[in-house]
Amino acid sequence: MSQRRAVIVSPLRTPVGKFLGALSSLDAGQLGAIILKALIDRSGIDPARVDDVVFSQGYGSGEAPAIGHWAWLAAGLPLEVPGYQLDRRCGSGLQAIVNAAMMVQSGHADVVVAGGCESMSNVEHYATGLRAGKKAGNIELMDRLTRGRVMSQPIERFGAISGMIETAENLASDYGITRAAADAYAVRSHRNATAAWEAGRFDAHLVPIEVPQRRGEPVVFAKDEGFRPDASMETLGALRPLEGGVVTAGNASQQNDAAAACLVVAEDKLAELGLEPALWFTGYAAAGCDPSRMGIGPVPAVERLFARTGMGWNDIGMVELNEAFAPQVLAVLKGWGWSEDDSRMDMLNVNGSGISLGHPIGATGGRILADMAAEMARREVHYGLETMCIGGGQGIAAIFERAT
Secondary structure, three states: OOOOOEEEEEEEEOOOEEOOOOOOOOOHHHHHHHHHHHHHHHHOOOHHHOOEEEEEOOOOOOOOOOHHHHHHHHOOOOOOOOEEEEOEOEOHHHHHHHHHHHHHHOOOOOEEEEEEEEEHHHOOEEOOOOOOOOOOOOOOOEEHHHHHHHOOOOHHHHOOOOOHHHHHHHHHHHHOOOHHHHHHHHHHHHHHHHHHHHOOOOHHHEOOEEEOOOOOOOEEEOOOOOOOOOOOHHHHHOOOOOOOOOOOOOOEOOOEEEEEEEEEEEHHHHHHHOOOOOEEEEEEEEEEOOHHHHHHOHHHHHHHHHHHHOOOHHHOOEEEEOOOEHHHHHHHHHHOOOOOOOHHHHHEOOOOOOOOOOOOHHHHHHHHHHHHHHHHHHHOOOEEEEEEEEOOOEEEEEEEEEOO
């Protein structure tokens, strides 16, 4: 089969809810169903024309297995359409889009829905070793959120890593990132997000959610819940480091609830289906790195991506680097060879990212894509780069070309 160009159509996202916040009464499957129904309605595509649904989730659950298919069915969409679920941790949402693009490029599909959902508020506690029963003693429940971070790499090979905060502190030490620099970057993120909301830059691709209430009418949730308009060096400086270093709750990404989705369509089917292209998929790469310094993953991933595509920084007009931690972002920038006053900062996370908007693991890649597509159109940017670090020691990166 000959390779065709894959195009992104109608990238959408929900507002991002805080941990145990406005969206906590909705589980991941419900959030997925909401974004899928909105995608079909807004794009106008006949849902029967969808060949497959690729959805990401960082914290999968037996309550909604193969969540791409589960959410599609929960949205009341045609049962003939299959779907599946994937997990590349923080890079899952972008990987879902990449997988869909490769399916289209290879000719195995014409239209694929790609996206992801996460309800970190509803991630379960679990127990192991009970299948054969337990005659006596206590049963320990694990918090899948925290346990997943500790177990993101084989302890037998790499030793115990307490969690992602430790990896960020390692990078802060390696690259000489100070607490003041980390806080200053976090302030920038919150201010960028605040300015974006005030300017209505998310409005067109946002899907408000009606949240049912025990009594009365549903409450419409229509705005990201985590960004702080009052963020300043003073307010963030008053927060204590989480592990005695430079990372605080103010300069780290949040735990969140959200969903995002788009259509990935073959170029030769656009006219027939009456769809408007937003972005062309150009290429992607993933790379591994030391799990204890997982935050540096975008450096080898982007290096590999540039090598594969023959492109470089001079081609890129917008960069979306997910903010797991402020010192992680600053370390990556140093790894890329950017200076502290680099002019390219003007194209980096211009509307905020994980620190301010949030990091709903499985939905993050799609959230970034939807925001980036809108901003690329507004600025008439030709190529945009989306990249992120991944717990356990990976990085992923992809380049998209503006189509309109």
